[in-house]
Amino acid sequence: MKEFRPKIVGFLCNWCTYAAADLAGASKQEINPSLNVVRVMCSSRIDQNLLLNTYYNGADGILVAG
Amino acid sequence: MSEKVGIFVCECGPNIASKVDIDKIKQNISELEDFQDKELVVKNHKLLCSVEGKKFLEKEIKDNNITHLVVAACSPRDHDTTFMEICKKTQLNPFMYQMVNIREQCAWVTPDKEQATKKAVRMIHGGMDRVLYQQALEEKHLDSNPDVLIVGGGIAGMEAALTLAGEDRLVFLIEKNEKLGGKSARLTKLLPRQGVSLNVLHQKISEIENNQYIKVFTNTELESAVGFLGNFEIEIKDVNKPDKTTELLAGAIVVATGFELLDHKVLDSYNVKTDDEVYNALEIEEMLSTSGKIIMQNGKEPKKVALIHCVGRPEVGYCSKVCCTYLLKVAKLIKEQSSQIEVTQLYKHMCLPHKQDENFYDKVQGQGIKFIRIKDSIIKGTKIDYTDISDVKQKMDVDMIITGTAMIPTKQTKQLAEELNIELHETGFYQEAHLKIDPVSTNTDGVFVIGGAHGPTGITETMLQAQAASGKIFTQLIPGEKITPEVKVSEILEAYCTGCKTCLDVCGFGAIYFDDDKGISIVNEAICRGCGNCVGSCPSGSIVSKHFTNPQLYQEVKEVLR
Structure with missing residues (x-):
């Protein structure tokens, strides 16, 4: 059986979590490539349309962090 | 004009090049099915942010008449503005470009080169699809007023007034009591050498009174302030005759209302x-x-x-x-x-x-x-x-x-916070924009908080804050220079807005006002910071977050999930 590789979209806030993810990158922390980061200017921008659209496009999980 | 998408992959020296297969990325991008009818320019460069790299990119955009640009490199937090500046030197609107962070978010966090390469392709593909939906946005340049209103004539307000007036800035210094000096005027001797406080203070007060650039209003309180960095319309009132108000214009407001x-x-x-x-x-x-x-x-x-x-x-x-x-x-x-x-x-x-x-x-x-x-x-x-x-x-x-x-905070703190749209800390003092890296700014651009109003502070720290706020004002409001407000702001579509006012409650910057005649909410673009909080909360979907529109994000999401 083929190994399950979840597809995850992370909506990260430009000012905090995206900066933190950048820092994780600069510190060469390993992050599973299943996570696909989409930068937004604030996590409060994320509404139900965007969440449903993301699932509709095949996401197995969504991370909203801000 | 036909669409011509330019994709430039930066190797960032060995930083990106050693972690992903650059050639494979270029090849995969060029073969993307949904881009077969588009004209693509796919190139890589050793270091796009270098002088030579920037020249290379500028020339490529010009020579190829690129209409949509994707730069796959480091974090936009590092070099977004660098590449936007290059766009400005060409025919390309800087908002017709998208940066893809294949360094911090891909190359550096994915040890498996094959996986990293695949992920980079997905990310760049997301940027390519997104950029096709982007719209050219124009920067606005507004006149700004370099004058400053200081609320509170204690040692904090006086020091800020003298610092600003030292560079010929016009300062309006308002004080609710009949004399300048505030709490410091009640002290006898100052630590550590126990110099007599009143001498120091009287010297400052007479310097202020003799300074042609400082206009002092005693027995005066702030009635209202409307506007944004560079353009505040202010009304002040006489404490003893509340219906006697005066109107002032200023570019920045310093809150130095002290403590109790x-x-x-x-x-x-x-x-x-x-x-x-x-x-x-x-x-x-x-x-x-x-x-x-x-x-x-x-x-x-x-x-x-x-x-x-x-x-x-x-x-x-x-x-x-x-x-x-x-x-x-x-x-x-x-x-x-x-x-x-x-x-x-x-x-x-x-x-x-x-x-x-x-x-x-x-x-x-x-x-x-x-x-x-x-x-x-x-x-x-x-x-x-x-x-x-x-x-x-x-x-x-x-x-x-x-x-x-x-x-403790003064009794007027809450009222003034509401008037100026600045946040309060749980202790009741004014909240700074950032405790460590932006300690005298507030959540409203152009409004600063110093001294005891900021929280318990000694005179030394108060002086530092007064001088810091003055420095901030010197760099943010330069006489004769225009200010450029944020371009990536929210826009309310008049036809769809139902006038429910939800957005007015959620906006943390006080950037939305309600037009009673039209029955709709309107965004003041000069104050909006483009967070998109209103977009997410609008029940009728009538607010567009410029440069972060739903179609743009849908496209990016669709491609990164491939």
């Missing part, structure tokens, strides 16, 4: 009447500066004086920073007045934050002053019941009690 001292009589542990010999330290300061010594109401010198630290600290929930050294100073002044007076300090913690404090503490200890560390105390008149650190209940009867009470 907690009244110890409100505390459960203080059973004190007005005529008891119990004073807060500021009242003692006034006694010292008017009569030159400490005396009781019957005109006699007290034989025994107790100074109590941390009064109200558990109730307010924070340390007021200056009271320990302050009470040490008062104790020293009493001993200097008469070595016969028995002086005791009842303290819980000794807070000595500045480099000279420890030395001062040692000096005071050598003057026959008793120090008792306590856990708790209950005051009845001038009788003290306290628990010492061995949990033993003790009693003390003195002639006079001096309290080091907590510094």
Whole structure:
């Protein structure tokens, strides 16, 4: 059986979590490539349309962090 | 004009090049099915942010007539503006470009080269699809007013006024009392050298009065302020004649409204009447500066004086920073007045934050002053019941009690915060934009908070804050220069807005107002920071987040999920 590789979209806030993810990158922390980061200017921008659209496009999980 | 998408992959020296297969990325991108009908320019470069790299990119955009640009490189937090500047040098609108972060978010966090390469392709593909949906946005340039309104004529406001006027900035300094000086005018001597406070202060007041660039309004309060960085319309009112208002224009507002001292009589542990010999330290300061010594109401010198630290600290929930050294100073002044007076300090913690404090503490200890560390105390008149650190209940009867009470926000703080749209901290003081990296700014651009209004501060820190806010204003408002507000802002589509006002509640910047005639909400683009909070909360979907529109994000999401 083929190994399950979840597809995850992370909506990260430009000012905090995206900066933190950048820092994780600069510190060469390993992050599973299943996570696909989409930068937004604030996590409060994320509404139900965007969440449903993301699932509709095949996401197995969504991370909203801000 | 036909679409011509330019994709430039930066190798970032070995940083990206060694972690992903650049050639494979280029090849995969060029073969993307949904881009078969588009003209693509796919190139890589060793270091796009270098002088040579920037020239290369500029030339490529011009020579190929690129209409949509994707730069796959480091974090947009590092170089987004760098590449936007390059776009500006060409025919390309900087908002027709998208940066894809294949360094921090891919190359550096994905050890498996094959996986990293695949992920980079997905990410770039997301950027390519997104950029096709992007729209050219134009920057606006607004005139800005370099003048400054300072609310509060205490030592904080005065220092800011003098600093700003030193560079010929016009300053409006408003003070609700009839005289300038604030709390500092009530102090007798300043630590550590005990220079006389009033001399320092009078010098500053006369400098202000003689300065042609500072317009002082005493007995005056702020009535209203509307606008944004560079353009505030302000109304001030006469405290004694509230209907007498004056209109002013300023580019920035400095809030220097100071603090108040907690009244110890409100505390459960203080059973004190007005005529008891119990004073807060500021009242003692006034006694010292008017009569030159400490005396009781019957005109006699007290034989025994107790100074109590941390009064109200558990109730307010924070340390007021200056009271320990302050009470040490008062104790020293009493001993200097008469070595016969028995002086005791009842303290819980000794807070000595500045480099000279420890030395001062040692000096005071050598003057026959008793120090008792306590856990708790209950005051009845001038009788003290306290628990010492061995949990033993003790009693003390003195002639006079001096309290080091907590510094608390002024009564007007909340009202002014609402008027200026600045946030309050849970302690009730104004909230800074960032405690560490932006300590005198607030959540509203162009509004600064300094001194005791900011939280408990000594004079040294107040001076630093006043000078810092002045520096911020010098760099943000340059006479003759225009200001460029954020372009990636929210826009409310008139036809769809139902006038429910939800967005007015969620906007943290006060950037949305309601047009009663049209019955719709409108975004003030000069104040909006483009967070998109209103977009997410709008029930009718009538708000567009420019440069972060739904179609743009849908495209990016769709491609990164492939």
